[in-house]
Amino acid sequence: RHITLDEIGRRIALGEFKELNIILKGDVDGSVEALTDSFQKLSTDEIQVNIIHKGVGAITESDVLLASASDAIVIGFNVRPMGNARDIADKEEIDIRMYSIIYDAINDLKDAMEGMLSPVMKEEISGTAEIRETFKISKIGTIAGCMVTTGKIFRNSSIRLIRDGVVIFTGELSSLKRFKDDVKEVAKGYDCGLQVKNYNEIKEGDIVEAFREVAVKKKL
Numbered sequence: 001r002h003i004t005l006d007e008i009g010r011r012i013a014l015g016e017f018k019e020l021n022i023i024l025k026g027d028v029d030g031s032v033e034a035l036t037d038s039f040q041k042l043s044t045d046e047i048q049v050n051i052i053h054k055g056v057g058a059i060t061e062s063d064v065l066l067a068s069a070s071d072a073i074v075i076g077f078n079v080r081p082m083g084n085a086r087d088i089a090d091k092e093e094i095d096i097r098m099y100s101i102i103y104d105a106i107n108d109l110k111d112a113m114e115g116m117l118s119p120v121m122k123e124e125i126s127g128t129a130e131i132r133e134t135f136k137i138s139k140i141g142t143i144a145g146c147m148v149t150t151g152k153i154f155r156n157s158s159i160r161l162i163r164d165g166v167v168i169f170t171g172e173l174s175s176l177k178r179f180k181d182d183v184k185e186v187a188k189g190y191d192c193g194l195q196v197k198n199y200n201e202i203k204e205g206d207i208v209e210a211f212r213e214v215a216v217k218k219k220l
Contacts, residue, residue, distance in 0.1 A: 018046060018047045018048070018116060019047070019048045019049075019050055020047055020048070020049050020050065020073075020109075020113065020116070021050045021052050021067075021070050021071060021072035021073070022039060022049065022050065022051050022052065022072055022073055022074075022075055022109075023051075023052060023053045023054070023063050023066060023067050023072050023073070023074045023075070024036060024039070024051055024053070024054040024055075024075050024077075025054070025055055025056070025057060025058070025059050025063060025074070025075070025076045025077070025079050026054075026055075026056060026076070026077040026078065026079060027056065027077060027078035027079055028056060029056055031077050031078065031102065032054050032055070032056060032077070034102060035075070035077060035102060035105060035106070036051050036054055038102070038106045039051060039106070039109060042106070042109060042110055042113060044113075046118060047113055047116055049109075049113075052066070052070055052072055053066055057079065058079050058080060058081065058082035058085075059074055059076050059079060059080065059081040059082065059085050059096060060081075060082055060083065060085055061083055061084050061085050061088055063085065064081075064085050064088045064089045064092065064094050064096075065088065065092075067089075067092075067094045068088075068092040068094055072094075073094075073095045073096075073097065074089070074094060074095065074096045074097070075096075075097050075098075075099065075105060075109075076096065076097070076098045076099070077098075077099050077100070077102070077105065078099075078100055079098070080098065081096060114217060115217070119215035119216055119217055120215070120216050121213045121214070121215060121216075122213070122214055122215075122216045123211050123212075123213060123214075124211060124212055124213075124214050125151070125209060125210070125211045126151050126152050126153070126154055126157055126210045126211060126212060127148060127149075127150050127151025127152040127153050127154075127187075127188065127209075127210050128148070128149050128150045128151065128153075128207055128208065128209050128210070129146040129147060129148045129149060129153050129186075129192065129194070129207070129208045129210075130146060130147050130149050130205070130206075130207055130208075131144045131145070131146050131202055131203065131204055131205065131206045131207070131208065132145050132146060132147055132191075132204060133145040133204060134202055134203065134204060136200075140195070141195060141200045142195070142196075142200040142201075142202055143175075143193050143194070143195050144193065144194050144195070144196070144202050144206075144208070145191065145192075145193055146191065146192050146193070146194055146208060147189075147190075147191055147192075148186050148187060148188050148189065148190055148191075148192060149188065150188055151187075151188060151210075152185050152186065152187045152188070152210070153176065153185065153186050153192065153194070153208065153210045154176075154184065154185045154210060154212075155173060155175075155176040155182075155183065155184050155185065156172075156173075156184075157172070157173065157210035157211060157212055158170070158171070158172055158210070158211055158212060158213075159171060159172060159173055159196065159208055159209060159210050159211070160208075160209045160211065161196065161199070161202060161206050161207070161208060161209075162206065162207040162208075162209055163203065163205070163206050163207075168206075169196070169199050169201075171196060171197055171198060171199060172196075172197050173194055173195065173196060173197060174195045174196065174197040174198075175193075175194060175195045176192060176193075176194050177192060177193040177194070178190065178191070178192055178193075194208065196208075
């Protein structure tokens with residue numbers, strides 16, 4: 001499959017460096033040069049925009065074949081495909097985008113590239129719980145009786161144990177219960193029982209902080 005503007009956001013190139021190849025055709029030199037300058041200014045450290053061919057006139061078969069060979073998208077400004085160019089583009093699955101307003105072309109490319117940028121991983125705290133009592137059970141370990149004090153604790157969250165404001169352990173839960181039932185989440189104001197995977201040195205007064213990593217789209 002060849003690259004398309006819609007697919008850019010899902011296509012992760014090998015390695016850290018990414019390139020977007022463009023074949024640009026326009027009605028007059030002025031619009032071609034204006035778009036060339038604008039597109040090249042969208043290049044970042046992570047994505048290089050390459051205008052591999054540009055010209056004045058209709059989109060031709062050779063433009064489409066070049067796009068196929070170089071995994072490029074074709075952008076036309078006030079021009080259309082000519083002859084068999086459209087049929088070849090359909091067969092080769094080449095993305096041809098046609099515009100009549102320069103800003104639309106620039107904004108579409110910018111939006112596509114923002115989807116292509118590597119996301120930043122950001123931590124999101126979902127909730128906290130205070131350990132009110134502990135129970136040591138042979139062959140199982142230490143179970144903590146807790147009260148959820150903010151947000152929600154999720155069974156599949158990553159967790160930190162905080163004692164006197166200091167993080168003493170980071171890991172995950174091996175169980176989360178309401179009374180005797182396994183549950184997926186417990187909300188603020190409710191009691192729960194939980195067990196921390198591979199860690200039994202929990203104490204009354206410890207705080208359990210539940211968090212997860214979320215991907216945040218980078219902006220250009």
